[in-house]
Amino acid sequence: MGRKKKGNIHYGHIIYRNLKRRISRTFLLSAFLFFMVFMIFSFTSILNSMREGLDSTVKRTGADILLVPKDYFSSVKDALFLGIPSTVYFDSSLEEKVAKEEGVEKVSSQMFLATIYNSPCCDEAVQIIAYHPESDFLIQPWIEKQLKREIPDGEIVAGSKLSYKKGDTAMFFGKKFPVAGKLKETGMGYDNTVFLNFNTAEELLKEPVVKNYLAIGNKKEVVSLITVKVDKKADIQKVVRALQDKYEKDNVSIETSGKLMEDTRHALKQYTTYFTFVEIILVAFTFESLLSFFIITMSERKKEYGIIKSLGGSTFKILSITIGEAAAIGIIGSLAGSFLSILILTLFRNFILLHLKLPYLRQSFSDLMLLTVFCTGLSVLTGVFAAILSSAAIQRKETYTLIRENE
Amino acid sequence: MLELKDITKYYKHSVNTFPAVDHANLLVKKQDFIAVTGPSGSGKSTLFHIMTGLLRPSEGSIFLDGTPSFLTRQISFIMQGQNLLTNFTIEDNLYFPLYLAGIKGNYRLRAKEVLELVGLTNTIASYPDRLSGGELRRISIARALMNNPGIIIADEPTSNLDTDNAIKVMELFKTINEEGTAIVISTHDERFLPYSKSIYRMDRGKLSLL
């Protein structure tokens, strides 16, 4: 290559040669950093994804107060966060009553239905959410933004995780529904959801199989969730208490949307604490391992450093070679660790989501690159610091001693 | 011109301090060929290591062309034993002193020249672990010649070599000296003293001209 024709050597070549001739050592040191970066990258990705999912849900919730059937609060929460389908309903007449209460600005309702499926492999368990496009302030603004229109009667809009595409036909309870559009990923249960308006839902509710399945009986108007937007000047807690006093005896659970997210926030906090603790232990362990390794190998390199000094090499030059090697090892280990982490998180995304019960696991390309840079920096610093500390003892020795000590 | 003035090096042995080198004075002029002889343990190696900066003297000074100096580009040192870097090819080993001195430029031609001089052009792409003791010693000389030094200082250059290789090494020094480089060697082998122009003797740390 060009270097041979240049008739000299340069810093990069020296680092490369030193690492190549001691390939086992290079490999072993890189492996420490690889493992450290892989774990930190994976944990941090999962945490960031959880935070993004929670923020996304918080933004989308929009409502101040939620009314759900008593004992079904956790089902609604699972449907909203994790996309676990559920069927929940109570009398819709409550909606009008709540709208008249003091401090209430807007009220809207939704209906939650879980589909049945014939074979586990071929059909998907899907959450159906019906809503009123003219009054809804939760879902409608977001659907309208993406679809640029309302959902037509008789048609559905599919969440991002479902296999339906725009123009497909979906079948639920024996009825066919054209797919009007597909939504972008949200990181919450809406990704596993099919949306339709209440007109379409009413047609669906007329189907005998649905009536039997839901055991609705003769109930004509049912809803699963009533969402309330409180007046800007009103006190949310006051309004909640007033509603609770009036309607809790009707088997209705009345909570702020903050309460809905409390458990998830708490879980996120716990995860963050555990992961941070593990990450600190990992970095400390890796640093200590590298330091030990560098100190042990430093002894066998005493003669090498002595020769370099005898050829006119300054202490700074020797240190720069040591640091260069440590930095190169850090980069190799870190890039390999980051790459494998991204590969595994991408390939096993659904598996991780299912088993860790996470709502969301995706990071943008720029976030991944930033995390790679951070991990590389951490990896390089860990290696370089260990190298500097271990070479401190060498620097103080006389050149003659370095050369002769191992003889 | 290299001048050593009153060089002394003390070492501690249990409670006593003794001078390994005792007020040594030496002047190396252009095209000198100096041999320093003496029995083992007389302090020759210590003196040579001080001359080249591998050891610091307890007392005294070193001057190069009138200015205080330690190890500079003008002086190349060939140590006793195997002193090539094993991770690098012979060619890379030749370039190493240039890299350390911050000298840029294409020295491939010079590398081939010095290897031709020592008779080892076919080793340019080899690694030191493939070469014999004699070949390694000659490569050390080649490395010492890379930046055309004014003085070459060699500590026991013929040690551990068979007679043939030892003669080859001394002949090389003779050639280099005739081309203008000053040579200072230490040796306890009196067979090679006739190669030099002046002979010093080291005895219990004291240096004297014979």
Place this chain on the structure above:
Amino acid sequence: MKNRIITFLIYILSGVLYLIGPHTIFKVCSAKEMVMTCHWSVQAETGLGILLLLTGVFYLFAKGKEAKIFLSLQTIGSYVVGILIPAFLIGGCKSKDMACQSLTYPSLYLISILGILYSIGNLVFFHLAKKAESLQETS
């Protein structure tokens, strides 16, 4: 010698994982109740596993660099087919949460991707070795 043994071990290991992985560590759904698409994908991958095992053995006894280069190239092809079978050629279940889509196929993809990267590295290694040899000759 090192290259021979390491490559042999990697090809053998990936072959074994292709052969028994989908039936053990990263299982697909059982075909006892109903034979599904994933069953046929896994059968095809089993065949590929046997091919990888054979390649590993051939590599161990291959003489000359050219033979090893061609075996590496061929193995890259095998790994690519190992990805194509579950991803396009035969496929699996629709639902992304089923075992085949969430665990089995990603495991096979991971083995294939790592195998392809290793084989490419192997080819680069041979290329550099050839270059170094020719440089030594001209020196």
